[in-house]
Amino acid sequence: MTRDTGVEHPPARRPPAGADDGVVFEARDVRKVYHMGEVDVHALRGVDLDLSTGEFMVLLGPSGSGKSTLLNILGGLDVPTSGTVRYLGHDLTEDDDRALTRFRREHVGFVFQFYNLVPSLTARENVALVTEIARSPMRPDEALALVDLEDRLNHFPAQLSGGEQQRVAIARAIAKRPDVLLCDEPTGALDVETGVVVLEAIERANRELGTTTAVITHNAVIADMADRVVSLSGGLVSNVRLNETSVAARELKW
Amino acid sequence: MSLRALDRKMLRDLINMRGQATAICLVMACGLATFVMSLVMLDSLERTLNAYYEGHRFPHVFAHMERAPMALRERIAAIPGVARVETRVVEQVTLDMPGLAEPAVGRLISIPERRRPELCRLYLRAGRYPERGGRREVLVSDAFADAHALRVGDRVRAILNGRLDELHVVGIALSPEYIYQIKPGDVLPDPLRFGVFWIPEPELAAAFDMEGAFNDVLCSLRAGGSAAEVITRLDRLIDPYGSLGAYDRDDQISHEFVTNEIRELKGTAVVAPIIFLFVAAFLLNVVISRLVTTQREQIAALKALGYGRREIGNHYLKLVGVILVVSVLLGGGAGLWMASGLTALYAQFFHFPVLEMHVEPRVLVLAAAVSGLAGYGATATAVRRAMRLPPAEAMRPAPPPVYRPTILERSGLQHLLSPAARMILRQLERRPLKAALSCLGIAMGAAVLVLGAFMEDAVDYAMELQFEVVQRHELTATFVDTRGPEALAEIRHLPGAGHVEPFRGVAVRLRAEHRSRRVGIMGLEPAGELFNVTDLDGKAIPLPDEGLVLSTKLGEILDVRVGDPVTVEVLEGKRAVRRMAVGALVSDFQGVSAYMNRRALNRVLDEGPRISGVFVDADPVAHATLFRRMKEMPMVAAVTLKDAALQSFRDTMGEMIMRMRAFNIGFAVIIAFGVVYNSARISLAERSRELATLRVIGFTRAEISMIQLGELAILTLLGIPLGLVIGFAFAWMTTNAFDTELFRIPLVVERSTYASAATVVLVAAAISGFVVRRMLDRLDLVAVLKSRE
Known part of the structure; x- marks a missing residue:
């Protein structure tokens, strides 16, 4: 199932996982400490991680393992307490707020567990939020067609089911044709059936648009979709697993 | 689809909070309206006054005496610093007006023959100047003419120097000397019983044996001339002729009243807008802070999408901007409308050839600037918080607010309190500043009511004192x-x-x-x-x-x-x-x-x-x-x-006071309602989840309403006495502001004033409570619980 998006895309490239060439993200000894009132929370205790171009990576771990923190740092939403994060060789930890904003605007698509749609905007307008500020975006209706929501353009989030809302969020994330797509528990609030539909949309973005993708989940089943599965626990990488063959989203069951 | 998505969000957010936005706009508009009205009237009055004084040569120095020889005129003109001199005969006469039981007082002022007066030139509204040799042809002041429906051709019976005579009205005139036409010693003009007439000098002089003499002199000053020096020299000249002493414009009664009014307008232009803008700023602060808190995840998402701090900041500034623009349009319009009403009212008191409402664009610009300052000043912190909100942190649900047992509970009285009462008290104690400001806002509503009614109390009291106790x-x-x-x-x-x-x-x-x-x-x-x-x-x-x-x-x-x-x-x-x-x-x-x-x-x-x-x-x-x-x-x-004076006072002041009172009540209701309604809405927004949970675990609607409205009730009950005290302080400030040589307002606030102020605020609170109660009744339990705070 392919769609003509009107723009040429490089074919999806799936380099062998762990290859040194085409590294998008390079995180080294990343640590993050939160000060919560009187206690310090060590969310990350020295994480090393690479993410390659076009790769589909799943970050697996229980709550509190630091996976969201790591994803936020990769996406420039947060800065580590120490350590370095390079994006295509550029050190993000050196960037100020303005540079990080530009980085997110130009390169990163985010999908969150609770969708984070603007409730006062329709599906189309939520996507337009991105297309209006991106450099060479799709049209909002195109992006929504990619997630099979072409007939829900003018619905407000409150008029959409959870799965539909998450697909709007995915459309919003991919409409800018991001270089990386970062998804934080995208199916966390959804049932299996809906979750699969959402994962298919992410999968398509990865396969068809060649977007480097990282998905956070605590659901081990989803990990089968990935090229590579990185497990986090207690703020450290506890295990890295390469999937010889990845399972298509529609075949997942949990 | 030309509107950007972010702007659409802003507009829809506004529509969503329309009740609160309207309340803020109204309160701010009240402040701006008084501001615009006062400044427009100030400009209009000052411009008209200056043009009139200049065009009709209002003198700088005045003197009255018993009888001075005409030869003195030359010597007066020679006083250094004096530009022009006019000498006149001015006599007081008794008038017999039909339909008026008691006699009226007429002031006859001579006008030179064959030339226009050097000073105090007249403005002829109707008719013509008296002709030479005409028998008792006079011009009559327009206030007196209006009061008695006198027209050109009418006759007025007067006792001139003990002889009954008839004055023939040939014209109706105005003089810069009598913009405020009041009999010396009176508090308010009484155009029925006091009129000014202008009559050719030879006739008046003949009637009062003043030929070759004068008893009134006017001088204008050269640029840089000192009134004080001229007065000293003039006094020396006129002293032997029974002078009552020369005086300058400050002691000229009409000028004194007009400038007093200008001074009061200046006061109004400052005090009233400050009160309203303070309340509006407070409401804006609360509403926008709350909005930013509610939208922290939306803000985080926007940041994740690549919106920068400045764009987020602009987004909220625009929202505030829309409220401010609407306020300025509303307040500016209302201010101009009030000014035109006041112009009409002024025309009854101040007799200018034309009193035109003059609107300087700078007034509207100033109003916009003031509202911008208040609005953006009040929301700067909240907007900055939105801009600086760390997106990763904002993505996570906010930590539960920190509550502590209240003082009441720590002091061992907890067994006296129901869980609902504890929730109310803890909420108040957790955000003491917000509670205090809400309380203060409600108090302002009561205070403005007290202030508005106090003027009436004070005038009533003064009248009673003057007419019952003194006279x-x-x-x-x-x-x-x-x-x-x-x-x-x-x-x-x-x-x-x-x-x-x-x-x-x-x-x-x-x-x-x-x-x-x-x-x-x-x-x-x-x-x-x-x-x-x-x-x-x-x-x-x-x-x-x-x-x-x-x-x-x-x-x-x-x-x-x-x-x-x-x-x-x-x-x-x-x-x-x-x-x-x-x-x-x-x-x-x-x-x-x-x-x-x-x-x-x-x-x-x-x-x-x-x-x-x-x-x-x-x-x-x-x-x-x-x-x-x-x-x-x-x-x-x-x-x-006395009764006539009292009646005339009631007639003239009655309308003015009624209007001021209506405005004040309107303003105060807007403030009281605006504050109470906003407080109720905000705390509902903050609590809806908590309240829904309570409903789910079995609380009735009445019980959760108690929690929600209990807070409102406490704030209102604390706010009212505070407001009455602040209102008294405002009244005190007003008595100080009006402490002029012409009037002092006694600091008298009747109990009924306090009672009605408290009642109005209570009613506003009750209506707000009712609105909130209806919202609580419609609280969608499932939706509230499903949504993340």
């Missing part, structure tokens, strides 16, 4: 000249006359070191009953055997205290100069006065038991006859009737 007489007759005791007997014998008491009034200049003031000393019977000197509390101040009783204000002007000496320069008769002690100071509310024991005054004047007039107590049934008989007496120059 116990029904009529006052003033004689043409001073008379002996036989005049008193003559009046006593009039049918219907009850108790009659004499008085002796004399014009003097009081001096204390370099400070001086022209006033009239009123010599009263020491044990008199018909005129009581009282202070603002109505407490009688007994007249000392010797020495002066001065208005506290006059004491301030002269910087003298009880026991201090003052020099009294009598400005008539033998022009005695005496040193006297200040026997007492009396805080009164109108003008500046000096009182003495009449006999002591007679001694100071080195005269016998002379009197200038009488106070008469009369049976109301006999009033009409008494007036007629008194105005027929040649020795009587003027008769004033």
Whole structure:
């Protein structure tokens, strides 16, 4: 199932996982400490991680393992307490707020567990939020067609089911044709059936648009979709697993 | 789809919070409306006044005397600093107006023949100038003409120098001297009973034996000329001719009233807008802070999508901007509308050829700037918080707010409190500043109500004091000249006359070191009953055997205290100069006065038991006859009737006060409702989840309403007494602001004023409570619980 998006895309490239060439993200000894009132929370205790171009990576771990923190740092939403994060060789930890904003605007698509749609905007307008500020975006209706929501353009989030809302969020994330797509528990609030539909949309973005993708989940089943599965626990990488063959989203069951 | 998505969000957010936004717009618009109204009126009045003064040559120095030879005119013109001089004959006459039982007072002013007056040129509204040789052709002041529906061709009966005569109205005119046309000594203009007439000089001079002489002089100054120096030199020249002393514009009664009004407008332009803008700013602060808190995840998402700090900031600034723009349009429009109404009202008091509402664009720009300052000042912190919100942190649900047991509970009284009461108290204690500000906002509503009604209380009180306690007489007759005791007997014998008491009034200049003031000393019977000197509390101040009783204000002007000496320069008769002690100071509310024991005054004047007039107590049934008989007496120059004065005061002030009151109530209701409604909405937004949870676990609607409305009730109940206190403070500030030589407002706030202020706020709170209750009843439990806070 392919769609003509009107723009040429490089074919999806799936380099062998762990290859040194085409590294998008390079995180080294990343640590993050939160000060919560009187206690310090060590969310990350020295994480090393690479993410390659076009790769589909799943970050697996229980709550509190630091996976969201790591994803936020990769996406420039947060800065580590120490350590370095390079994006295509550029050190993000050196960037100020303005540079990080530009980085997110130009390169990163985010999908969150609770969708984070603007409730006062329709599906189309939520996507337009991105297309209006991106450099060479799709049209909002195109992006929504990619997630099979072409007939829900003018619905407000409150008029959409959870799965539909998450697909709007995915459309919003991919409409800018991001270089990386970062998804934080995208199916966390959804049932299996809906979750699969959402994962298919992410999968398509990865396969068809060649977007480097990282998905956070605590659901081990989803990990089968990935090229590579990185497990986090207690703020450290506890295990890295390469999937010889990845399972298509529609075949997942949990 | 030209509107950007973020702007759509902004507009829809606004629509979503339309109730609150409307309340804020209204409160801010009230402030801006008063601001615009005052400034527009100020501009209009000042421009009109300056143009009128310039165009019609309003003088700088004035003097009145008994009779000076025409030759003096040249010497006056030669005084250094004097630009122009005009000499006139000015005489007071009694008028017999149809439909008016009591006599009216007419002031006849001469106008030169064959030329226009050098100073105080007239504006002819209708008709023509009197012709030479015409018999008793006069111009009449438009206020008097309007009051009596006089038209060109009408005749007015007047007693000129003891002879009944007829004045022929050939024109209706206005003079810059009588913009505020008031009889000296009156509090308010009474156009029915006081009129100004202009008549050719030869005729007036002939009627009053003033040929080749004048008794009134006007001077204008050259650029850089000093009024004080001219007055000194002029006084020296006119002193031998029975002068009452020269004075400058500050003592010219019409000018004094107009400039007093200008001063009051300046006060209004500052005080009222500050109150309203403070409340509006507070509401904006609360609403926008809340909005940013509610939207923290949306803000985080926008940041994740690549929106920068500035774009987020602009987004909220635009939202505030829309509220401000609407407020400015609303307030500006209302201000202009109020100004046009006030212009019409002013036209009844101030007689200008044309009083046009003049709108300087700068006023509207200033209003916009003020609202911008208030609005953006109030929301800057919240907007900055939105801009700086760390997106990763904002993505996570906010930590539960930190609650602590309240003081009440820590002090061991927890068993007295239901869980609901604890929730209310903890909420209040957790955000003490917000609670305090809400309370203060509600208080402002009550305070504005007190302030609005206080003016009426104060005026009522002052009127009652003046007409019931001070002036116990029904009529006052003033004689043409001073008379002996036989005049008193003559009046006593009039049918219907009850108790009659004499008085002796004399014009003097009081001096204390370099400070001086022209006033009239009123010599009263020491044990008199018909005129009581009282202070603002109505407490009688007994007249000392010797020495002066001065208005506290006059004491301030002269910087003298009880026991201090003052020099009294009598400005008539033998022009005695005496040193006297200040026997007492009396805080009164109108003008500046000096009182003495009449006999002591007679001694100071080195005269016998002379009197200038009488106070008469009369049976109301006999009033009409008494007036007629008194105005027929040649020795009587003027008769004033207390009831007529009171009635005229009520007529003129009544409308003004009613309008001000209506505006004030409207404003206060807007403030009270705006604050209460906003507080209720905000706390509902903050609590809906908590309340929904309570509903789910079995609380009834009534019980959760108790929690929600309990907070509102506590804030309202605390706010009302606070507001009454603040209202009293505002009233006190107002009495200080109005503490001029013309008026002092007594600080009197009636209990009914407090009661009605409290009631209005309670009603506003009840309506807001009702609205919130309906929202609670419709609370969608499932939706609220499903959504993340």
